[in-house]
Amino acid sequence: MKRILINRIVQFLVILLIASFLLFAVTEFSPGNVAAKILGPYALDSQVRMLTGRLHLDDPLLTRYLRWLATLTGLLPNQLGGDATGLGLTDPRGAQYFGNFGFSLMQGRPIVDVLADRFAHTVTLAVWAIGLTIPISLALGVLAGTTAGSWIDRTITVITVTLTSLPEFVVSVALIFVFSASLGWLPGTSPLAQGDRWSEASQLVLPVAVLVIASSAYVTRIVRSSVVDTLARPFVRTARLKGLSPLRVTFFHVLRNALIAPITVILLQINWILTGVVVVEAIFAYPGIGRLMLEAALFGDLYLIQALTLISLTVAIATQFLGDLAYVLLDPRIRVA
């Protein structure tokens, strides 16, 4: 068990390292010379060249990657900070600390600060969305799976197939149309601004609803098919032939084994909600990671893109890791090897 854990953590770090290099190399192709970005559209060529030299942006890729890594881990001070560049960018934490992603070109602030708020907002969204998705989809999935073939199952299947077929933007727009534009019950945007009319909670309702609809429909289908598969396994027959009550069979035998597969899917959904809700956050103007990513990419804010992608990578690999861990914990065949 311990060995498995250590093994996975090492794997985790290796993947992260490779991925971060790839990421760095890929973003090198992104448009916009960094120095020009910093100086803005009206800068003169000479200024751009001067800054490029001062920031050593013309070094070879590997050198820059290693410097970026060293800055990130706090071994080297950030290039952009300090007086030497004349950009007036300062970081209250000092020039050198662990997790130093540098400065956002778009916002002229330390990326750590930019991220802190946004990430908190995205986590809020994720907690609500996942918190609702899990019970809803488990309940519906188990209901449909245990009544496979009945009208209940067919109704749930038709609804979930339809909902998984709807693009997020269609669902978002439909909900805004109904609940905001037509009925006026809920705000149509969720910038989490303090307002007199809509509380932060009410601003969360629609984005959370879109996410819950999108992921619970999907998870429900996975749970359903896992339940159906599990029901067909001989040990369920054993349990029934033991004379156990249907409830006991469902909870003690079916669920326990049927939930192993959906765990991975649920973790993937968590990963998605933490890093990939670009569309929903953009439509609702929700100040989370997804919208920040879109803005950064459209602006060409290189350092912010790198920071965000690295965080997403970490989340993605961490959820994979957790998925494996969940497998190990849930399945005694692996745990008690």
Added chain:
Amino acid sequence: MMTPLAGTAKHDRHRKRARRLGRILFRSGSVSVALNILLFWAVVAVAAPLLSPYDPTTIDFTASLDPSPSAAHWLGTDATGRDLLSRIIWGARTTFLVVPLSVLSAFAVGGVAGMVSAWFGGWTDTIIGRAGDVMLAFPALIVYIILITSFGPSMWNIVLAVTLAYAPGVARLMRAQVLSIKSLEYVLAARAAGEGPLYIMFVEILPNVGTPLIVDLCLRTGYAVILVGTLGFLGLGLPPPTPDWGGMVVEGVNLLTLYPHISLFPAAAVTSVVIACNLLADGLRGLRR
């Protein structure tokens, strides 16, 4: 000591299998609905020049002031004054070109990677598997945004984006399928008969990876329709004035309360194709059992 093939029984069985396929494909309501939808759009896509009342890019300068449906424009025009019906019809052509191309490309790349990975195992497998992990770990939408903002929106970049997104998943599925087939006796027999890896991979294994991959193909086609739409929604779809359903939805989103038709018709078109793909996948999954 001839062992007679119970001829009639065999034919019965053939007929039965055909009947079963037929039942699933046509008698099962959902699958026939799905096939009809796809067939409908395929016909529309092929016959677009015949069916569309206007050129999809021609602007009706008078209609741009009031895009509502009218006698001249049955489904109205978009905000720019282009006939919506014609654009939806030509949009089918775009969708039925870009999406299958993207998905097939993803399946070609992912399929070969998964096949090679499973067949050779060892380091090849590890490297391909890890590369897939890393690719899957990247937040997909951001990768496309970076890709498309870097290289510009074009059909090939969308194909590339979809391929990057789906190939690792396809590779995983293919790998699992091949691994399960790889140890089956007929593959062992082919190996023992000295067949080369290419022959075994493509002649012996490929025809048998079967239903799960086809189901996956249907599902991913649906997702690709959504993805292409989403890229369009974010303004990263096909370059204008190519009619592209996803992009058309976006064009009308702002006017939803005033001229809902501009978004709703193309949204319905996208959704119908996605639903059809998903229903088809469901039906085919039934066929496997």
Added chain:
Amino acid sequence: MSKEKVHGYIPDLTGQYRDGRVSRREFIRTATLLGLSAASAYGLAGTIDGIASPAHAQEAKPKGGVLRLETTVYDVKSPAVANTTAHPWIYSQVVEYLTVIGSDNVTRPHLLESWEPSDDLSVWTLRVRDGVTWHSGRAFTADDVIWNLTRLLSDEVGSSMLGLMKGYMLNDVDSGKTDENGKKIITHELWAPNAIEKVDDMTVRLNLKAPQLAVPEHLNHYQAVMLDPAEGGTFDVGSNGTGAFTLTEIEPGRGAVIEAVESYWGEGPYLDKVEFVDLGGGDQAIINALISGQVHGAFQVQPELARILEAQDHLTLYDVTTADTAVSRMRVTEKPFDDPRVRKAFRLAIDPAKACAVAFGPFATPAEHHHVAPIHPEYAKLPEWKQDVEGAKALLAEAGYGDGLEVELTIQQNPPHHLRSATAMQEMLKDAGVTCNINVVPNAQYWDMWTTVPFGTTVWAHRPLGVINLGLAYRSGGAWNESGYSNPEFDRLLTEAEAMPDPEVRRGKMAEIEALMQEDGPIVQTYWRKLLTFYDKKVVGFEMHPTYALFANKLAIRA
């Protein structure tokens, strides 16, 4: 009125107005530019036409309350390099301009008490307003003005004021260095040591290299805010200023908060606080926020959405006709746009009225490919511009593109009317045998390439005078000369026009310039847009400004 030193041209101007040769608006604008106070100018006009000066129907504005406004919240650390009209929304409530152009397109002194040009328009005496104090309590003096102007005109700062005032304030200096393309690197310095001269603690004199009419309007250029020299040119939360508000919070991309300063020298403030909310620039978000009452007003609303909001009872439409536009400019250094015949053919192929209708519906007027707006005082009416597809084809054939031509037009992603406008152009160019592909890029990305892309549509904000835009964009070596246009004839005509205080005379010169632009210029221009926005009916004191300027000190909100 008697206290004012009256410019020598004012009597002529008064005569022209009396004879109906200039409009009332032009009269008031020119009179104020020549140093007459707005009140005096309205008064003078009133003596001629009998219309009373706008009696500010001063309803008592309510005090207190928090106003929430939608805008994109940018980083505003360095106002000197601010590059959108949304930037000053926040900082100009804290730090102020020497002059201010009102919603009526009339320029008035602000931190200045008054200005006095010499008769030849080459010496401008600026009198600092008495009684203006910084939030820190220190008096605002001539030293503050000189420090700020000097800074804005230095190469290192990178302000576009440099390009605006270069013609009459600066000399080119050959640095002796060359860039990688072998071109000389040119730096700049004040043309004379006394170009910015301190007369006394409350008076600054500008000695110009060449006569210039638009000095007071240049002083309201959105980067030209007066910062506290002690802060070294940066702006942030708590920065010192002379304005009615102080910045208490800012998070670019999310929002900002300004709070009232009680000791403001001018009108207001009535509000306790203004919260700026960044909705991510999504049009739908703005609409929703306005409808749901999440914000009381928006920076602007796209014209196609106006109809949705007009139906809302709690909102009022504010609009203003402007010289706000976008030009599809052609890099004259790139093939095929190096050939003036191609450029003209493009203009001939396009009917601005059609493009205008597709892009804006009723909220714009067609332009005439010369970047001088009908609302500009010096606007000269040329013979009506006619689309001539055959002429376009002939010109293209003459230029060697008879078999067709393929070009790529780069436009910004937002707002969406860019695409509609471009699509209309695309369709019309098609008729002339030009295949025009449209390349839509994210807005930020466009600003990486706006000076280099061969064919691109660039947004130009409203400026009060036609010559300002022309000087910035088309003068050889102009600061924002994105097309690389360089025509000595044009430069000469423009410099001459700039020295003419008489709109009548200037108009004659402008007709030449406009014709030259239509014949040889680097742009296709299809529209002048109206700017519009919606505010909650509870909000009092708002006027839509042609440059989006916000005067938060004048706003109030009813409970």
Added chain:
Amino acid sequence: MLDIAGLRVAYDDGPAIVRGVDLRLRAGETYGLVGESGCGKSTIAYAVERHLEGGGRITGGTIKVDGIDVETLSPGDLRRWRGSVVSLVQQNPTTALNPSMRIGSQLLEVFAGRPGRSADDRDAQIDTVLRRVRFQDPRRIRASWPHQLSGGQVQRVTIAMALLTRPKLLLLDEPTTGLDATIEAEVATLVKEIARDAGDMALLYISHNLGLIARVADRIGVMYAGQIVEEGTARAVLKTPAHPYTRSLLASLPGNPALRPGDRLHTIPGQVPRPEDLGGGCAFLPRCPSAKPGLCDTGVALTLCEAGGEGHVARCLRLGDLADQAFAPQAHSTPARDGSPAIVEIADLDRTFRSRSRFGGASETVVAANGVSFTIGQGEIVSLVGESGSGKSTIARILTGLDTADSGRALGFGVNLAQLPAGERAAALVSAIRIIFQNPDNTLNPAHRIGRILRRALKRGGRPSGADAVADLVRAVRLPSDAASRFPSDLSGGQRQRVAIARALAGRADLIIADEPVAALDVSVQAAIIELLRDVHAGQGSAILFISHDLDLVRHISDRVVVLYRGTVVEQGPAAAVFAAPHHPYTEVLLAAVHPPDPDHDAPEMPFADDSGAGPEPGLCPFVGRCHRSLPVCRHRPAPEQRLAGQHMIRCHIDFDHSPQNTPPQPRG
């Protein structure tokens, strides 16, 4: 206790699978129900439990257990009734237990919803039952997870579970299918004990294995195509079978006592009919050697007729006529070849597998071959025997080039086969060695037509591959002429194995490796395949390496036998010598597990192989942990090779020259 009358069961809208079965079972009786796959015997068991899945339903007849009509039970009553009145032991034990629940919890759960017992009482009962199924340490078993137990152990747990509530009727549905013969013997022994001690409990034992049934049953019912075709006491049915099917079946078994070495096995033509192909008449008619035209093919519905005393009945119109018809075994044309020149010489072959778990846990080592040496003579049939995991298939894979040895040689055809993967072998060599696999479901590529498969094999064998050549092959393996245009899924398992043999023929293989070629086939088809293989052997003079766990079959066809245990050859020699005493203790255990279809056969009982799973130290005899005759020296020194008469070799410390032969085993300790 159990009274089934006129039972008919059908699935969905399909034809009836069970077609009017009457079955009566008295308290204390063990009833063996035999039949081939698909004949409906399991369906009967599940019908009794009223637990038919997949759309199955009873379409006629009644089932009464202890006088209660099963169909009248309410759902609640049914729940209470299941487990307490009737218990069922399923086939395939490894999937029958919940993998994520400890054994103890799963056993304790049986008491859920059954009032009355105290916790201590329950614990005690579980321990008792676990001991009853011969677990020495119930506490350890209860704390285990299912995956930690072997297949045999799990099946014993499920039997224990079934016994826990002291049911009145115990149904055992193929409880040993898929288990090794030795484990099978253990379970059978256990069942027999339970039946003996059962008191008033009735047992219904369902199996396709006549030997097994013979071991446990008091009465036997033989099912064919949804009907019981013969029923009677075990002795009556097995010793004096009345129905032609039973008679053919018994005659086709290699354990048939009437067979002499080298005799042909009796083969039954055709295959088991599918339910939808059945009419109203005799279901066995198309395959019946005794069918009489004009009598049997008139389609009259058959009933069970008296065939002898003690309720011996059979469903045949010709019972009387057949009484003295016997199957006379025919001698096979090829004599055994002995001492012919070796075509493959295997020496000191080693192969070890290291498996790593997916999550990076500790690696596991499996020794598949450890110094294996034997030779295959030209035209010889050499059999490899041993339990699953003994390394039989690994050797086959090395010889065919699907795997390579870690070290050692397999010299043959002028090369060292042990180090030469198939991809690097010359075409001639590849077609010289062909392999036939066990599982007929997967042996042919389902996407290719038979003709294509055979054409490819001919081409690879460097032979003309025209339609004629294919047709010749099809004929040679006695497949119908239209087989070439068919897909494998259109063929039965036996027919597919024929195609596999045809594939070997196509290359004119000098060495055919047959890896359990009939293990997955219906009993009635096995003999035909074996005989086809022997015909090929005789016709082409191919040597055959025959891998099997069926010792009767091995004894019947082999020239020489190699016994493997955990990768080590523990005994080898001429078939006759190996099957005659003395044996290596492991061979002894294997032989003891063989039970002919004879209720009077007195099988020696071996101790249960309840070893802890830990293998002995490398180099020592691998069997020492399970050995019932182990000596102290076995745990210190490697077992020596002892050469007995001729080529008979045994690797053991026991002094065979002086040991009393076939003494009953001594319990260990």
